[in-house]
Amino acid sequence: MTALSLLVCAALAAPRPPAPEPAEPPPPATAAEQAERIQAALGRIHGSPAPATWRSLGPGADEALLKVAADGAALPRRRALALTGLSHLGGARAEAALTSFAAQEGLPFAVRAAALEGAGRLLAPAALHRALSPVLAARRPADRTVAAEVLAERAPAESCGAIRARAALRGERPGLARALSRCGASGR
C-alpha cells in the first residue's frame, strides 16, 4: 500500500478489509456549494475522484466542467480533469465534447490525452474506433501512443489492425509497444 491508498483508509493498523465505496453524497443544495464541490473534485491531489463523486455534483455540472475544459487560459491539468469528469457524467453533450477534444491537434498533451481516455470510457467500440483511429496519425507521438493504448484496450477487434499498420512505419513501434502488447493479449 502506498501513500495514496493509506490516505483513503487512514484508520487501519493491522490489515483490514478494503472499505466499500462510500455512498453517493446528496447533490449540492446551492450553486455556491456545487462550485465548491467541483473545485474539490478538480483539486484532489492523490488519486482520481470516485465516479460517485462526479455523479453527485448535481444538475448543470456537465456545463460547468465543459466550461473549464474549454477555457484556454485555464491550466492544462485542470482542463484534463474536467474532461475526465465529463466522461463519468456521460450523455450526448459529454460524448460530443470528448470526441471534439480528442480530434484537436495543438491541445496541451494532458488535455488531449484525457479526452482520448475519456472517449474510451464513454464511446462504444465502433464509435471509438471512428473517433480515435485518425489520432494514430497525430502530429505528436505521445498523442499517437495514448490513442493506440485506448483503442487496444477498448476496441481491439476494430482497431488492432490499424495499430499494427501504424507500428510497421519507421520509428513507430517503441511508442506503440504497450498497445501492441494489449492487442496481442486480446488475440486481435
Added chain:
Amino acid sequence: MHEAVPRRLALPILATLAACPGADPPFPPYEEPRAPAVRCPSAPVLVNGGTNPAPDPGATCVQAVRDSALPAVSASATHGWIDLGERTVGEVVPFPVPPGTASITVIEQVVDAAARMTIHFASGSTTQTFIEENAAVVAELRDPAGFLVFTDIRLGGPSDGSATPLFFESYAAVTGTLSYPNTSAALEVAASGVAAGDWTVRVGDYGYECALAGSPDPPAALAGFSCDPPGAGVTPFAQGRYRVFVLTRPAAPTGSAIPATGTLDVAFHLVDALAPGQLMPVDAASAPTHAATLRMVDAYAVLLSQAGLCLGTVTFLDAPDWARSRFGTGVSDADGSACGEFSQLLTLSVPGQRTLDLFLVPRIGSGSATLGIDGTIPGPATVNGTVASGAMVSAANLGAGTCPAAGGPVDVLRCGSDEVAYIAAHESGHYLGLYHLTEHDGRHWDPLTGTPSCRTSCSSAEVSPAACARSTTCGGGPNLMFWSFDPLVSRGYLTAEQGQVARTSPLVR
C-alpha cells in the same frame, strides 16, 4: 562535473501567496494559523546533473536494499546511521541513542518475506476475506525506560493521533519508515531531546502480525484477525527477514532540540517523452536557467521557507532513455504495489545522495487525475534507490499559463510552474513526515494540535478546501498539507509544529 548556476535569493516578499484577483477571498475574517517564513542566508544553487545512470532493469522488479547517505555512527561521529543488520520479524533489537538527539528514524527494508497474504477478518457473524500486500512496519518501539512508544499489534488506529507518542498510518510494501517525534505530545516530551539510552525495536511486518494472530496465544488486540498459511515455497510469516537501520539526527546546540532552521538538497528528475516528441519545456541542461523551472524553484523555496527550510543544491537530472520510453507519456498510479510503475520509478533516486527526490512526469494516472504522490510518510530519508525513495509530481502544468514577474507572489491559479511547485512542496511535506490536516472524509486528522481540523459537519460531501476555510473548527483548507487543492483557497501555509516535524528529518542538514 556539471555547471552550477547560482540563484538569486528567494525573496521574503514571496512568502505570501497571491490572492486571486477577481475572486472574493473565501476565508477572512477567519485567520488560518501559519508560521513566519525563514529568511535564507543564501540562494539555492541549481545544477545540471546530466542523465541518471540507473541501468535498465528490464522486467525485473527492483527491490534492492540500500544504505544511508549519512555517515555511520562511530567513535568520531555520535549521530548518523546505525546498521542493525538483517533481522527476523519478532526480534527485539536494542540500539543506542546518544544524548543530544533531536529525532530517531527506523527503516526496515525487506530481504526475504511473503509478498502478500490472504486475510480473514471476523466481526460479529460476518467474515470478510481479502488479499493484502505485505507491509514493512515496525511491530514495536520502546524507549530506554521500556515505555511503549509505538505498537502495530492493534486493529485500528486513532482518528486523531496528537496525544499518542508516535503516529503512523503509512503502510507500504518492501520499505517501511517510522520517525519520532511526530506528534504534538511527542514534540513536547522531546522538546529538549529524545531520551538517551538503549531503545529497542521489534522488527515486524503484516506477515508477523499474521503469525501472531495464528499463534496458540494470540494478542487480544488482534482478535478476529487471521491469515491463510503462506503457499508452498513462500517464506513462513514468522520468518520474514529485514535489514534494519536507525538514523539519529543531532539536536541543536542551544534551545529546542529540533533546529530552528535547516537546509534541504533536492533532486528533480525530468521523466519526459523521448525525442522528438518531448512534452516538457526543459531538460536537465536547460532547467537551471529556464524561466519555467526557475519560477518553480522560487515558488517551491517560498513554500518550504515556512517550515524553516532553505534550499541548498537543486539538481536536475534527465531520466535515462529506457525510463523515458517506459514512463515518458505518463505514469500509472493504479498499481500501488512495490512492483507497480510508481514504486519502480522511485528506485531511480540515486543511491548515496542525501537528497529529496522529486520525479516530474507528464501526467499521472488516467485522465491526469493525480497531481502528486509520495512513497511513504515519512520517506526513507537519506536512503535512496528504494521503492519509497521520493515522490512523483505531475508536470502537466510546468511552463503553462501566465506567471508574475520574477520575485512576484506565487500564483497557483494562473501560473503552471507555481502549481507544480505547490504540489512538489506538498509531496515533500509528506516525505518529511507530515500527514494531511484532514482526510477527505472529515473523520481523520494529522497528529498535531496546532493545525486546524475540518469535520464532516463542515460539508455535505467530501470536505473541500473552501468548506474548510471558515473557522477554527472548519479550517485547514489554506494549509499546504490539506488533502485537496483549490487555487482560490490554497495558500500553502504551514504551522510551527509542522515545521518542527519536517525539520526532524535526517534529510535536513
